[in-house]
Amino acid sequence: MKSQERLQLLTALEKLSHRESENTVDLEKIFLPLPSHALALRPEIVIIRGGRGAGKSALFRLLSAVDGPKQLRRLINDDRIPDAKWIEAFSQSHQHPDVTPLDQYGKEASSEALRTFWMTHLLLRISEEMPTLVSVPEQVRNAWMQHRTDLQSWVPVAQAHLGQVSQALDQAERALSLKKQLVFATYDHLDRIGSFDPSVRRRYVGALLALWLSYSNRYRQLRAKIFLRDDLLDAGELGFPDASKLRARSVSIEWDVESLYRAVVRHMSQDEDLHTWLSRLATGRHAVELTKHGEFGWYPGPMPETTQHRFATLLAGEVMGTGTKKGYTYRWIPNHLQDAQGRIVPRSMLCLIGFAGREASKHPLGNGLRLITPQDLLESLQETSSTRVGEIKEEYELVVRLENLRGRRLLLNPDEVIEDVSHPVPNEKPGLSTDGRAVVDELVRLGVISIRPDGRIDVPDIYRYGFGILRKGGAARAR
Numbered sequence: 001m002k003s004q005e006r007l008q009l010l011t012a013l014e015k016l017s018h019r020e021s022e023n024t025v026d027l028e029k030i031f032l033p034l035p036s037h038a039l040a041l042r043p044e045i046v047i048i049r050g051g052r053g054a055g056k057s058a059l060f061r062l063l064s065a066v067d068g069p070k071q072l073r074r075l076i077n078d079d080r081i082p083d084a085k086w087i088e089a090f091s092q093s094h095q096h097p098d099v100t101p102l103d104q105y106g107k108e109a110s111s112e113a114l115r116t117f118w119m120t121h122l123l124l125r126i127s128e129e130m131p132t133l134v135s136v137p138e139q140v141r142n143a144w145m146q147h148r149t150d151l152q153s154w155v156p157v158a159q160a161h162l163g164q165v166s167q168a169l170d171q172a173e174r175a176l177s178l179k180k181q182l183v184f185a186t187y188d189h190l191d192r193i194g195s196f197d198p199s200v201r202r203r204y205v206g207a208l209l210a211l212w213l214s215y216s217n218r219y220r221q222l223r224a225k226i227f228l229r230d231d232l233l234d235a236g237e238l239g240f241p242d243a244s245k246l247r248a249r250s251v252s253i254e255w256d257v258e259s260l261y262r263a264v265v266r267h268m269s270q271d272e273d274l275h276t277w278l279s280r281l282a283t284g285r286h287a288v289e290l291t292k293h294g295e296f297g298w299y300p301g302p303m304p305e306t307t308q309h310r311f312a313t314l315l316a317g318e319v320m321g322t323g324t325k326k327g328y329t330y331r332w333i334p335n336h337l338q339d340a341q342g343r344i345v346p347r348s349m350l351c352l353i354g355f356a357g358r359e360a361s362k363h364p365l366g367n368g369l370r371l372i373t374p375q376d377l378l379e380s381l382q383e384t385s386s387t388r389v390g391e392i393k394e395e396y397e398l399v400v401r402l403e404n405l406r407g408r409r410l411l412l413n414p415d416e417v418i419e420d421v422s423h424p425v426p427n428e429k430p431g432l433s434t435d436g437r438a439v440v441d442e443l444v445r446l447g448v449i450s451i452r453p454d455g456r457i458d459v460p461d462i463y464r465y466g467f468g469i470l471r472k473g474g475a476a477r478a479r
Contacts, residue, residue: 003364009371010361012271016264017354017387027065028075029297031058032266032346034259038078040225040251043182046216047209047226047250049233052395053345053388054253056227060188063225064088075296082182087129089122089185089224092192096121097149099192105151106193106200113155114207120144120158120165122185126172126222130183134172137164169222176221188227191395197431198397205232209243216249229395231446255346257334261308262300263346264353265290269298280369281314305330316356320374329374336381336461339447348462351387355380382465389466398442400428402449402459406468411456414440417449 037059040048050056066072069083090096106114124144127136140158147153158165176183187208194201205228212224233250255263268274269290275298281288288311289301303311309318312330320332327335337348356376365373392399401421405412408420421443422436433439440457443449450458459469 006365006371007361009273009277010357012274013268013357013371014354014361015271016267016350016357027058027062028071028295029270030267031062031075032259032263032300033076034253034255036251036253038076038081040253041072041076041078041081043082043084043223045249045251046212046224047228047233047246048253049228049230049250050253051229051343051345052391053347054255055346056253057188059253060091060186060227063184063186071295074294084182084184084223085130086184086186086225087125089125090187090190092189095125095128097151099194101149101151102193102204103197103200105155106204107197109151109155109203111203111207113159114204115211116159116162116165117151117155118208118211119162119169120155123165123168123172125185126169126183130172133175134168136168137161140165173219173222180221182221182223184223184225186225186227190226191229191232201232206243209233209246213242213246216246231396255344257344258303258308260334260344260346260349261303261311261330264349265300265303265311266298267350269300277369277371281311314369315353316372316377317370317374320377329377333377337384338460339462340444340450340458340460341447343447344462345388347391348384348388351384352377352380355383381461385462385465387466388462392446392448392463396442396446396448397429397432398439399446399448400425401432401439402443402463402467402469405459407470409470409472410464411452411458411472414451414455414457417457 039045040059048056048059062075063072063086066075069081073079073081088095105117109117120140123134123136124141127134127141140154140161143154143157172183190205190208191201193204208226212226215222215224230252233246265278265288269278275290278288278290288303288307290298291301293299308330309328312318312328312333316329318329319326320329321327333349333352334344337344337352353372356372356379359376359379360372365371389399401423403425404420404423405417418436418440420436421439422434424432424434433442440449444451448459448463450460452458459467463469464471
């Protein structure tokens with residue numbers, strides 16, 4: 001392979017680390033449908049669960065990107081996905097209140113007021129998207145139009161006309177039933193609420209779940225799709241009786257190793273140069289199969305272990321390390337990206353290979369199809385870990401306590417860890433627990449640390465590098 005051709009391929013490979021955030025990329029051409037996605041779109045499913053980077057928001061954005069239910073059925077490859085209209089009932093867009101006034105209002109508002117907010121906001125969003133379907137009480141509409149981001153001004157008006165608001169939603173259900181039309185109200189970015197006060201977030205989420213627990217029994221044509229982190233569902237369950245019933249109406253977006261490799265190939269195949277490189281692998285035994293799916297681009301076929309082995313070998317070489325620590329590359333990649341509970345998100349996989357492409361562009365490589373080296377992967381793992389740590393810090397405030405372990409060497413004495421994580425770190429958000437044992441229990445639950453059978457504390461590599469935690473006998477930094 002000529003050096004210029006390889007450099008062009010590496011430039012394309014680097015884009016994997018940030019392609020999902022690019023507005024110029026057609027999401028439907030990089031989205032990899034999983035069986036859990038098809039299940040999530042069934043009418044009876046209310047909550048779509050998953051951690052940061054698992055693809056909840058990608059599915060949320062996809063529902064707006066596709067051109068109607070027929071195209072959605074073709075993309076997901078499931079004819080059981082119903083004809084439906086999707087209405088964005090809450091997200092970060094300008095159509096919804098900013099989280100700052102939400103947080104301010106939620107500190108003092110009663111549970112009834114928060115439920116009224118969700119009811120009325122749902123009605124108002126339906127009226128904006130389907131103005132002929134419902135009639136909003138005039139006083140409520142006027143207050144909302146004048147004070148859209150000021151909940152203290154318009155929610156009390158809605159409370160004073162709550163019967164009319166409820167009646168209007170019933171009217172919408174009846175009208176949809178007559179038309180035999182299904183409407184899904186979608187909710188995303190709920191974790192942005194109460195970022196400085198998790199109790200506010202729990203109250204909002206609890207009120208929303210309580211509302212849709214009652215509506216899921218009352219309404220058939222008006223349904224919800226709530227995109228939610230697993231821990232927020234647990235927190236919401238603490239706020240009202242019978243919330244555990246919603247777990248039966250939820251699905252989790254999770255990725256196995258084969259699906260992660262297929263996601264990488266799916267992203268790579270949408271670039272013309274990388275597609276050409278992949279096509280060279282699509283021959284012989286254990287080939288990487290690619291099939292054109294019309295406007296959705298190229299879909300990878302099954303990738304069992306033998307195909308993963310071939311792909312990783314041609315990408316970066318067959319083995320990582322030397323001597324007794326030598327291991328197959330295709331296994332090394334997922335093993336170093338999983339959390340303490342064995343979970344991997346596709347964003348980490350894409351970052352690892354994308355960052356490795358950038359590292360590889362800094363030095364020459366010999367002839368052959370291989371694009372990167374094991375050393376490039378070792379270097380990129382550290383940046384991938386830092387990226388994942390940044391994500392997890394935004395998601396779970398307590399994780400910042402691992403900063404107190406920076407420079408320590410695994411495996412760790414549990415009593416020392418309990419003492420260390422009980423102390424606040426500089427600039428952390430107020431109100432975090434100073435009970436070290438409780439913090440350790442929470443970090444174990446999140447999969448950020450694990451407890452070995454002998455009681456010592458371990459930290460998986462996907463978080464260890466980002467927090468500057470060392471491992472005895474660990475691999476030295478490349479170059």
